[in-house]
Amino acid sequence: MQGRFSRHYFLRGAMLAVGLTLGHALAFSAPKVTVKPAIVPKAQAARADSPNVVFIIADDLNDWIGWMGGHPQARTPNMDRLARMGMRFMNAHCSYALCNPSRTSMLTGIQPWNSGVAGNEQDWRNAETLVGKPTLPEYFRQQGYTTAAGGKVFHASHGGPEGRLTGWHGGRRGFEQDAAWDVRFPGNGVQIPDLPVHTGQNFNGLDIWHWDWGTVDVKPEATDDGQVVNWATQYLQRKQDRPFFLTVGLYRPHAPWYVPRQYFAERPLSEVRLPEVKEDDLADVPATAKAYLNGGLHRQMMDRQLWASAVRAYLASITFCDAMVGKVLDALESSPNKANTVIVFTSDHGLYLGEKQRWHKGGLWERGTHVPLVVVAPGVTQPDTQSSQAVSLIDLYPTLCELTGLPKPQSLDGLSLVPLLRDPNVIRTTPALTAMGEGDKASYAVRTERWRYIRYSNGSEELYDHQSDPHEWTNLAGRGNLAAVQKELAAQIPQKWVSASRTVDQVKVDSSPDGMVSYFFQAGDRLSADASPDILERAFDIEVIFEYNPATNADSTLVSQGDARLGFALHLIDGHPALTVNYDGLRSTLKSEEQLAPGQIRVRSLVSLDGSMSLAATGLTKDVRGYAPFEGGFPRLPAEGLAVGSSFGPLPARLFPNSTPFDGAFRLLRMTILPGVTEDRRAARAVPVE
Incomplete structure (x- = not known):
């Protein structure tokens, strides 16, 4: 009986695959897609005398710059010059201490807890909460500005050892918004120019692809940032027909810290000063605040005596970034646009260099959330x-609207900084908020002029008085004399976290009397394990129709469920359709030997009860068949839920380093759970593949 059922479902799967050319085998229709209108004020043409905007954003730049006094050896004459030109905000903070959620929040004007965007691998463009809400440059373009950009604006990365356009945590395209720009450098759909020296050189001996530093024999103008700045200076030298919004995205001082030799040479290693730290600094913080110690990076840095070397490299990268800022300022000051241009300079978040035994970004302490912010507004x-006063990057969107005379979109969460720009003595009562984590695992920091209050998702707390403790060495949480302060700050914590994805109730589901169930998904759908399709001991079929662009989608994940221990992913590997199934250390990847051609593609896959898998796609001359690491369907439900168009998931990064979210249009994504059977179907016929 078992064999008959298994053969039935394998043959049915084969018929479904053949249906790629014969039409739909199942009588389910795709849901109608409704495009929501943008929530923007009535479009108006920018006046000829409307001020231009030059928006300069550095990456991973903390407060170690001259005018902020964060490190005594910082050499930032150009950033200091810019700070003297207008207003410098000494107490500015990001909304999230990671690149993608911070930039998404700043550029949409919507706080992370109101958008649901919380991870570097989460494609903000698929967030249900952001549909119809224009980004900052997109809005200025809608209002008649010419928008131009060079370098990293939205989340993107260096592209890994190959300098890939996509892959390696976003690649050089990243989560670009093509609709935001009239002019784009280095080209349409690309944010970061190819680095002359790719990451992964292992100069420091740690063999961590993204955590490396060293000198490179490259002229400054040939670096990725150098190319961006040269383009930007040429743009500024030209008289534009309309007011412009120019964004200059600098990748430094983001790691890897590969900068030209002269920036290292000016700081002998023996003279480098380490950040001031307290030996038992972590003794009074909650256990949850120290979870990162399990990674052991600080111990590696200490054992290899790399602390001073890393500080030197970061300072060198800051000075290199400063030189790039100087070139932009020089070009603007000698241009016909000098007198009528608003300048904004900032970074997406801070960075730790060994403080609290922490490295990189993240966390909710001052070093991770504190960012430089300068605004120069002629006439203001x-x-x-x-x-x-405590301010947030969330405030930049409404500020630039007010400075340029544009009405503010209804969706903005921030408050304009213009009252402070006009009068430095204005007192602000709204604190700056920073989140880490998401949903019921979200933790928050509340920063005022004097206090930092942190509440973690488990309820544990920290409180610091910046008047007497700028290093945040003494946790005052729980002290009776500060109960009122703590209560007042805690009241500022957001009460809920909005999901960026549709709920399971919003997903279209069709069912038939025999127990067959079909789900119709869209890009950005993420379901919890409990809400995901029930694949326990069930065969299932997936059909996806999408627009395929080899330049951006060659290593995309289409749909996945579960994790590296138990789960599956329908994905692409260098343009080859693939189906990967994981089971307790075993892994089977079914991959076509043929590559997909550009255009509309239909892919069909089946995981059957006899352990067989099949895969077919438009343009392939033959179907691909193989076996999962089990028979009888998934032996238990995966611990992680279903995701559409997300990267990695069940695909281990070490085996699939170029996994990237799907960057394109889905025409149909249907997952059908076939009727279950009651007999014991498991037999030792499946062929596990490691």
Whole structure:
């Protein structure tokens, strides 16, 4: 009986695959897609005398710059010059201490807890919460500005050892919004120019692909940032027909810290000063705040005596970034646009260099959330002014709208900084909020002029008084004399976290009397394990129709469920359709030997009850068949839920380093759970593949 059922479902799967050319085998229709209108004020043409905007954003730049006093050996004459030109905000903070959620929040004007965007691998463009809400450059373009950009604006990366356009945590394209720009450098659909020296050189001996530093024999103008800045200076030298919004995205001082030799040479290693730390700094913080110690990076740095070397490399990268800022300022000051251009300079978040035994980004302490912020607005700001009020990058969107005379979109969460720009003595009562984590695992920091309050998802707390403790060495949480302060700050914590994805109730589901169930998904869908399709001891078929572009989708994951221990992924490997199934250390990847051609593609896959798998796609001359690492369907439900168009998931990064979210249009994504059977179907016929 078992064999009859198994053969039945394998043959049925083969018929479904053949249906790629014969039409749909199942009588289910795709849901109608409704495009929501943008929530923007009525479009108006920017006036000829409307101010231009030059928006300069560095990457991973903390407060170690001259005018902020964060490190005594910082050499940033150009950033300091810019700070004297207008208002410098001494107490500015990001909304999330990671690249993608921070930039998404800043550029949409929507807080992470209101958008649901919380990870570097989460494609903000598929967030259900952001549909119809224009980004900052997109909005200025809608309002009649010419928008131009060079370098990293939205989340992107260096592209790994191959300098890939996509893959390696986003690649050089990253989560680019093509609709935001009239002019794009280095080209349409690309954010970061190819690095002359790719990451992974292992100069420091740690053999961590993204955590490396060293000198490179490359002229500054030939680096990725150098190319961006040369383009930007040429753009600024030209008189534009309309007001422009120019964004200059600098990749430094993001790791790897590969900068030209002269920036290292000016700081002998023996003279480098380490950040000031307290030996028992972590003794009074909650256990959850120290979870990162399990990674052991600080111990590696100490054992290899690399701390001073890393500080030197970061300082060198800051000075290199400063030189790039200087070139932009020089070009603007000698251009016909000098007198009528608003300048904004900032970074996406801070960075740790061994403070609290932490490295990289993340966390909710001052070093991770504190960012430089300078605004120069002709006719509004006075030279060499500063504010110590707590402000957030979320405030930039409404600020730029007000400075340019544009009405503000209804969707913005931030508050305009213009009152502070006009009068540095203005007192602000709204604190700056930073989140880490998401949903019920979200933790928050509340920063005012004096206090930092942190509440973790498990309820544990920290409280620091910046008047007496700028290093945040003494946790005051729980002290009776500060109960009122702590309560007041805790009241600022957001009460809910909105999911960026549709709920399971919003997903179209069709069912038939025999127990067959079909789900119709769309890009960005993420379901919890409990809400995902029930694949326990069930055969299932997946059909996907999508627009395929080899330049951006060659290593995309279409749909996945579960994780590296138990789960599956329907994905592409260098343009080859593939189906991967994991089971307790065993892994089977079914991959076509043929590559897909550009255009509309239909892929069909089946995991059957006899352990067989099949895969077929438009343009392939033959179907691909193989076996899962089990028979009888998934022996238990995966611990992680279903995701559409997300990267990695069940695909281990070490085996699939170029896994990237699907960057394109889905026409149909249907997952059908075939009727279950009651007999014991498991037999030792499946062929496990490691």
